Amino acid sequence: MSSAPAAPSPAGSPALVYVVSGIAAIGGLLFGYDTGVISGALLFIQDEFALQPLMEGFVVSSLLIGALGGAVLAGRISDRFGRKRTVIGAAIVFVVGAILAAFAPSAWFLVAARVVLGIAIGAASVIVPLFIAEAAPKHLRGRLVAVNQLLITIGIVLAYVTNAIFAYPGGWRWAFGLGVVPALALAIGMLFMPETPRWLVDKGRVDEARTVLHRLRRPTQADTELQEIRHIAALDAKLDEPKISDLAARWVRPALIAGIGVSFFGQLAGVNTVIYYAPTILNSAGLGASAAILATVGVGVVNVVMTLVGMSLIDRAGRRVLLMIGFPVMAACLIALGVALSGEELGPNAGIFAAICLAVYIAAFALSVGVVVFVLPSEIYPLRIRGAAMSATMATNWTMNFVVSLTFLPLVAALGASVTFWIYAAVCILAIFYATKLVPETKDRTLEEIEAWLRQQEADRVSK
Secondary structure, three states: OOOOOOOOOOOOOOOHHHHHHHHHOHHHHHHHHHHHHHHHHHHHHHHHHOOOHHHHHHHHHHHHHHHHHHHHHHHHHHHHHOHHHHHHHHHHHHHHHHHHHHOOOOHHHHHHHHHHHHHHHHHHHHHHHHHHHHHOOOOOHHHHHHHHHHHHHHHHHHHHHHHHHOOOOOHHHHHHHOOHHHHHHHHHHHHOOOOOHHHHHHOOOHHHHHHHHHHHOOHHHHHHHHHHHHHHHHHHHOOOOOOHHHHHOHHHHHHHHHHHHHHHHHHHOOHHHHHHHHHHHHHHOOOOHHHHHHHHHHHHHHHHHHHHHHHHHHOOOOHHHHHHHHHHHHHHHHHHHHHHHHOOOOHHHHHHHHHHHHHHHHHHHHHOHHHHHHHHHHHHOOHHHHHHHHHHHHHHHHHHHHHHHHHHHHHHHHHOHHHHHHHHHHHHHHHHHHHHHHOOOOOOOOHHHHHHHHHHHHHHHHHO
């Protein structure tokens, strides 16, 4: 696929494409906000509920448990009831979770509320990129799906700002409760958005799909794209009803390896240890507490800025190329960070050097894996199993997030911080092979062209 000539991009697209993508991506904002808000709220929650360390861990990790469940459920639900309805459903769950968290009378009640919020986050991580990818034209698909990642990073920053505003006893309830505002905006906004044309064709609602495509594309583009979608849907119609076992079909495996691999390697490269534990890492490298927190804010800003850079490049440079750039730089930064944390050679400059390593690491991640992790899976899977495959991918993402977050501190205690980060660096080196050998290029391809390529690969294999 990567060697085929790129198709020319049409000049412009109707404004509705941008509106649809922007409204849906509010789900990403909620993802980031509800993930980040616990960081500042936890100090006051500890005091109010007199949390022991184990209970504190439950309060934090319950979100990830809920997210795994939401990711598993969302794809199949969206395949049956539609992408639009599933986004609206996730928004309603966000509202319920935020209200429950804001009024939590006990620690266990807050854990339950965080599970509810996690379900919404997991569902959003699956369905928002999928919705945008199925609505977007091929020449804009990468950057429009990446809007979701941009809003995740902005949501995290907004959570930090909100925590600062409500940094007093009981203020954490307001911080959680304010999540209702963007959740309602998502639910109400999606009521006015169209269903994706691909889901409509898959359900036999071709006339509705044609109407939607003519709203989202220029007329000649719409008719051509509808023909491609119907052709793929006709191939699927000859098969039995989709089953979860279809994910194991030989012709789908290249897509699964590429799509799931981004989440697997991206998480195992340790990015969330940097996000969750950046102040601790910098403090252990020699920076004072205030300087470490300030440096962490800087890392967050770098994340947002470089996500914007990644969005500008993903449809020009391509998904595969960005991964091939990002993983080597991440590996080099993690090796250097391990040296900084050894504290043996850099002396008093170790803290500053560690902060630079973290900033460059996050920049490389945001530029590459951060934008590709939602884009590639949302476009590479066949229509017939797209929802279920996205669920499997995001379930992998959340599982690896949980595993890495759970094992980071024990690894540091057992092996030391330097060796721990060198292990993450080794993962990045393996990921270079993955990106080079196992990721096909998907830029400038319609979703139907990508699926046709997968089918042709299997046909060629069988004919040999």
